[in-house]
Amino acid sequence: MRSLLRRLSLLFNREEATRDLEDEMALHRQLRAESLHRFGSADADAAAARRFGNAVQMTERSRDAWGFGGADAFWQDARYALRRLRQRPGFTASVVGILALGIGATTAMFSAVDAAMLRPLPFARPHELVTLNRLNIPFNPGNGREDNEQAFDITSAMAMRDLFSSVAAYASGGLNLDDPERPRRLTAGVVSGAFFETIGVQAARGRAITPNDGMVNAPKVAVLSWSYWQEDFSDHEIIGTTIPLNGTAYEVVGIMPPGFSFPSGSDVWIPMSIPTTPATFQPFRGWLPSNIIARLAPGVSTDAAEARMREAWRRVVSTYPRQPGQKLSIDAQLEAVLTEGAAPPLRATLVSDRRSALLVLLATTGLLLLIACANVTNLLLSYGAARARELGVRSVLGATRPRLLRQLLAESVMLSVFGAVVGVAIAPVALRVLRTMMPAQLTGVAPVQLDLRVLAFATLLALVTGILFGLWPAFGATRGSTVSAIKAGGGHGASASGARRSQRILVAAEIALAGVLLVGAGLMLRSFERLVNTDSGISADAVATLELSFGGPGVRTPAGAVRNSRIQRLESILAELRRQPGVVAAGAVNDLPLRGGGGIGISVSVEGAPDSSKQYFPRYLVASDGYFETMGIQLRTGRLFAAGEPDENVAIVSKSMADIYWPNASPLGRTFLFGGDPPPLTVIGVVDDVREGGLERDPGPQMYLLAKRNLSANAAIVARSNGRTTDAALLAALRQAVRNVDPAQPVYNVRMMDQVVGASMAARKANTLLISLFGLLAILIAVLGVYAVAANAVAQRAREFGIRAALGATRGDLLRHVGGEMLLVVTGGVLAGATIAWAASRVMTGLVYGVTVHDVGVFATAPTVLVLAAVAATIVPARRAMRVEPVEVMREE
């Protein structure tokens, strides 16, 4: 204890203590010299010094005694390293720059991965939460007729009390806030009564939705998100008041805590009943995008739940009545459950399709960082020759090898720490860029942020990289013999050729890694090219669109009067729109192409066609007259919907649908039953396939029904300009048309169709851009490495080249010599890179589109690009080697 105090006092009086010690030792030597002198020694001072031993080392060892072991030496090393780095600002800046790039990119990417995949979900005991895939929610249309008599649905899971302690449903939809002054569309989380109980999250104010709220005739309640409350209501007490949503008053009972956003982006939560009723469907576009979440009962593992659910699925499907060989729609469900999993962990469901992109991006930044490290190692090795002399001197002065190693490592760790500091400083910028580039991938349940975890990651990264790139050169530099290092004067020693060999290996490794990144970038670019050239089936130029939702009850089965008023409003809007200047065509559809989301498929029965063994569920769309002309969807045969179509029971089908159901005949005039219900619909035309869910998804069969017959509450209005009107004017005309009909009607997603197309490609575009950017940086760094090594080799061997030239080697010989050496390195690296990429490209499977992960073009182009870049980087040093004048080199020696 007291020795600790003494150490502390020495820590603060370090300089004084050192001075005392030095005085004391000086006195000793002086007294010794005097005594030796008295005995007649000739050179008493030198003899005294010899007897005393290495004073520097003694001081050092004494200070070790004062210190707190490693920590103390650490500061000393750090101070020394700092001094060394300050002496070489250019070197330090370039190393810190390269590392900052690598660490900054990796840190930003890590924070995204951390939020999506690593950080615990902000729910109680999140590891107990699973998603139950493909389970339906029973529907009660309210006319006494229940559908799905004894299906396997959410109530079946609720009954498995030994497996799940709680089961809930949630869906994300939209609701109109009926405020005449500020009509607004809110994102609504529609949740069953047990939802908040299941995830274990409580309201910050008031209460969350409870099971009682989920009863069929319970009073209408709503819970607000913290941010929506802050935005619109924070100035007054909101709990207990009502807000009007889609024509219904909801009592606000609570406000969720800040940051809580699940399902993602919710402004408001309202309850859904189980079974659902027509009212439940209000916030949705005709179908319920429901998800089912369950909390495992105590002691039940996810594996056990998965196994039990699969077993239950199989049992239920086997009890369905069927004719021999008949395929039922439930079979497709079962198949999907068996491939997707019946009860996967919630986190897996939430990251699902973003997972591979995020991981590939993180791996990409990691590779970039590795290349950066290799390059820094290279730079350190280049300096190693110059360092050898300094190290030799220090070792003569009594520094031991571990001491020197520690010193050199302190320098490299300090470099990487600086790199990390700059990297972390630029990480928020990188993150902001990421956010604007890939908002969809970064919005999740947990916000992406640079917090302590991310900082800890960056620190760890800095330490690991510092040791990674510092260790090799440090070992190399301290290995050589002291004497030869001092004598050699740097540059020609044996250690220099060893360093050159290391450098060649490193450059080959850099090129290999860059090759891997380049192949990845190539695959992404080719995929993107394919995607851009994909025929979407529409022509989006000069088309503007907005979406709206007619409020009021009864979305799924609107009563006659409501339906008629909606149709009237829609037709008035379209009529207004067609009157607007610059608008040449206008129409409406229930679901915009490429807007994402699923939509619903409905089974149809075709008269005269035999029951095929494969079940199809053609996508069902509802369109007005004018829609196809506006959207530029080409008619193949027959005719389009006309204004004032006399017969409601007509349909237009897509080419795929025509090929499936009427493969050998014209579908025109043929009829089919929609969902099996009469009256039959007559096919009047066939149009091109339109990509709906996204550009990358093959369009399945599609059918268009007349808006007049099947209007849903949600509609997208589209208008085509005459080509001379500006986008802004067109969008304004679109808004004006709606306002002229009903000023209180909220509209949302008012944008050009181009933007919809762009948004559908945004994720891929961002991934492609990022991976290509990293690929480009990788080439840049690798090429710098090639240049440095070639230049270093030429500089160090100028003498050898001079002698060769003197002995009659032509310039061509010298060029071949240098070029051949580098070519060997580059070829080795490129081959290794291509091999690694070939083996590893399977991780890209989920990311490519229209090409295979072993695309021959990419695997041929990437190495060629690398070799060319490397050759370009070698030309300058090689030319310098050619120009070596024998006489000058000799004179320098």
Add this chain to the structure above:
Amino acid sequence: MTREDIPQGTLDMLILRTLATSQEGQLHGFEIASAIETVSSSVFVVEEGSLYPALQRMLVQGWIAGEWGRTADNRRARYYRVTASGRKQLERAMKSYDRVSQAIAAILNITPRGT
């Protein structure tokens, strides 16, 4: 480098013993070195400088205390004396040294030589 020439504990013991048995009770570094040299008569080939790290170590341990003073010819020097805990340490060290050397002696005696 002769850092390992003399075991650290042994040097500590020698210093403590020198200080404990000196008549003045206080010695500066050169006096300690000279005393050890006289007593041990070159048995230990030690760089004299290694005395100082050892002194610093024992200062931190609290086995010895140092005080600045003046030599006979008025030169500034640090005088060391052994503390109470230093004496205890010396006792402990001597005992264990005795045990070890007796054990070694016993082993050497019973081992037949020259076979």
